[in-house]
Amino acid sequence: xxxxxxxxxxxxxxxxxxxxxxxxxxxxxxxxxxxxxxxxxxxxxxxxxxxxxxxxxxxxxxxxxxxxxxxxxxxxxxxxxxxxxxxxxxxxxxxxxxxxxxxxxxxxxxxxxxxxxxxxxxxxxxxxxxxxxxxxxxxxxxxxxxxxxxxxxxxxxxxxxxxxxxxxxxxxxxxxxxxxxxxxx
Amino acid sequence: xxxxxxxxxxxxxxxxxxxxxxxxxxxxxxxxxxxxxxxxxxxxxxxxxxxxxxxxxxxxxxxxxxxxxxxxxxxxxxxxxxxxxxxxxxxxxxxxxxxxxxxxxxxxxxxxxxxxxxxxxxxxxxxxxxxxxxxxxxxxxxxxxxxxxxxxxxxxxxxxxxxxxxxxxxxxxxxxxxxxxxxxxxxxxxxxxxxxxxxxxxxxxxxxxxxxxxxxxxxxxxxxxxxxxxxxxxxxxxxxxxxxxxxxxxxxxxxxxxxxxxxxxxxxxxxxxxxxxxxxxxxxxxxxxxxxxxxxxxxxxxxxxxxxxxxxxxxxxxxxxxxxxxxxxxxxxxxxxxxxxxxxxxxxxxxxxxxxxxxxxxxxxxxxxxxxxxxxxxxxxxxxxxxxxxxxxxxxxxxxxxxxxxxxxxxxxxxxxxxxxxxxxxxxxx
Numbered sequence: 001x002x003x004x005x006x007x008x009x010x011x012x013x014x015x016x017x018x019x020x021x022x023x024x025x026x027x028x029x030x031x032x033x034x035x036x037x038x039x040x041x042x043x044x045x046x047x048x049x050x051x052x053x054x055x056x057x058x059x060x061x062x063x064x065x066x067x068x069x070x071x072x073x074x075x076x077x078x079x080x081x082x083x084x085x086x087x088x089x090x091x092x093x094x095x096x097x098x099x100x101x102x103x104x105x106x107x108x109x110x111x112x113x114x115x116x117x118x119x120x121x122x123x124x125x126x127x128x129x130x131x132x133x134x135x136x137x138x139x140x141x142x143x144x145x146x147x148x149x150x151x152x153x154x155x156x157x158x159x160x161x162x163x164x165x166x167x168x169x170x171x172x173x174x175x176x177x178x179x180x181x182x183x184x185x
Numbered sequence: 186x187x188x189x190x191x192x193x194x195x196x197x198x199x200x201x202x203x204x205x206x207x208x209x210x211x212x213x214x215x216x217x218x219x220x221x222x223x224x225x226x227x228x229x230x231x232x233x234x235x236x237x238x239x240x241x242x243x244x245x246x247x248x249x250x251x252x253x254x255x256x257x258x259x260x261x262x263x264x265x266x267x268x269x270x271x272x273x274x275x276x277x278x279x280x281x282x283x284x285x286x287x288x289x290x291x292x293x294x295x296x297x298x299x300x301x302x303x304x305x306x307x308x309x310x311x312x313x314x315x316x317x318x319x320x321x322x323x324x325x326x327x328x329x330x331x332x333x334x335x336x337x338x339x340x341x342x343x344x345x346x347x348x349x350x351x352x353x354x355x356x357x358x359x360x361x362x363x364x365x366x367x368x369x370x371x372x373x374x375x376x377x378x379x380x381x382x383x384x385x386x387x388x389x390x391x392x393x394x395x396x397x398x399x400x401x402x403x404x405x406x407x408x409x410x411x412x413x414x415x416x417x418x419x420x421x422x423x424x425x426x427x428x429x430x431x432x433x434x435x436x437x438x439x440x441x442x443x444x445x446x447x448x449x450x451x452x453x454x455x456x457x458x459x460x461x462x463x464x465x466x467x468x469x470x471x472x473x474x475x476x477x478x479x480x481x482x483x484x485x486x487x488x489x490x491x492x493x494x495x496x497x498x499x500x501x502x503x504x505x506x507x508x509x510x511x512x513x514x515x516x517x518x519x520x521x522x523x524x525x526x527x528x529x530x531x532x533x534x535x536x537x538x539x540x541x542x543x544x545x546x547x548x549x550x551x552x553x554x555x556x557x558x559x560x561x562x563x564x565x566x567x568x569x570x571x572x573x574x575x576x577x578x579x580x581x582x583x584x585x586x587x588x589x590x591x592x593x594x595x596x597x598x599x600x601x602x603x604x605x606x607x608x609x610x611x612x613x614x615x
Binding site: 033034035036037038039040041042045048049050051052053054055080089090098099100102103104105107112113114115117118121122125126129130132133175176177178179180183184185 | 325394
């Protein structure tokens, strides 16, 4: 090893030790990052990027009505959720007792869910249980319109789309208390 | 026996009595398994001592005599609903949970993920969206730490207005503790470059439900890990193979398994699991949201229902204590239903946000006794009494008959075990 290289090694060692003293990992300094992630574009992530936020961001194009939703529900959802969402092997999607009925009151769309956007997000990502992410966006909008209509949260002719859905005010929107406000961003 | 220092009612001994007592102490020992007639037997070789034993398997399994040390399953056929596998705390000791016995809750089974095809994507409000393979993450500097993971619904049967007769496994089996090894999430976020507007991240799994939860960026930068190993081996499929989010001390469901995507956002996603499932209803009809922390808690595992005491005499009372707010500072144990208390010894090392095993020697006089533990954490939080929990959180109006039911969540009060004259252990409220 040449003297020159030896000095460089010592300098590198000092750099590593120095950053260890100030952080958990010797690779935290900008120079020493492993940088083994592959840059990826948002377009490439699109098929996985299915999060819908309460302000409606993430909602795709498309639309649906309660009557469209009723037809889809009968063929794709009623097996588990019962006729007209009355409940079966899976949860009821219509009705619900007041939350003051007891701490174990079943949570429903009508008595609990604070955001209509969550209905779209969860239905699209997780339903139907045996075949998730097979519904078209129009079908999801229609099913959400149907569920909201069944619960009298929107009218029977309401059209749900990326503009109307985030504006739906759920009955229990203000029913929540943040448990640890000091931990909230 | 006279020189053993009794420090609390019904025979609780000083936590260091074992060190002080010497020969007198040893003579006083009986226990869960020691047979009275053992010393009188003529010893001889048993069959297993007179021939070579079985071939050693590539992947070890416990003794055939330990089959009862198994998880209990709520949905063994994997029907289209949640599966729960509960840890048999009453049959374990120490502080970490073996991988095959670590609790699992899965809302749609365990996906069979090919690690070569799995990707972790970090995107949203970052300067440079990145995708990581398992191979790439395996080259990063790693950290190992002990951490408990607890379901927000663990101990939920204690919200029943009458005590549910069930084992520690049934009541508290949805918490476990392991040594997790992986890459600090802060390292990866640093490489992607967080936009200062990002206050939350939405973590999502590769399971069929694509389960998602929102996590404050502050927690991600504090001590969140992309865990790749569990007790030294790769994660179990039910615990998130090949990678999961580990948020030490925070609600189990937020520790997203089979992690494939992290999206940085300004606001929380208000996902199904944070706005519905893990938002417990309060007596006034409001509900708690973002119940991040698994607060200070303890329960006695030995003795507990299923471990019948074998006659009066010496037993060790022991259990586990843990808190999202750091290390366990103190555990007190009573044998007389809370009238008098003895300080338990804490088995070291006492680590933050991990199980601490507590132990206290006990001389059972053969009469009725009620055992209970209470823990304090280093942040000064005291495990509340059940009455305090119920005053704030309510209880059921009818007795819960199904120990697998979840009448509410985030019970961190104590658990009381009544010892009957027969040596049987029952769950009571005291």
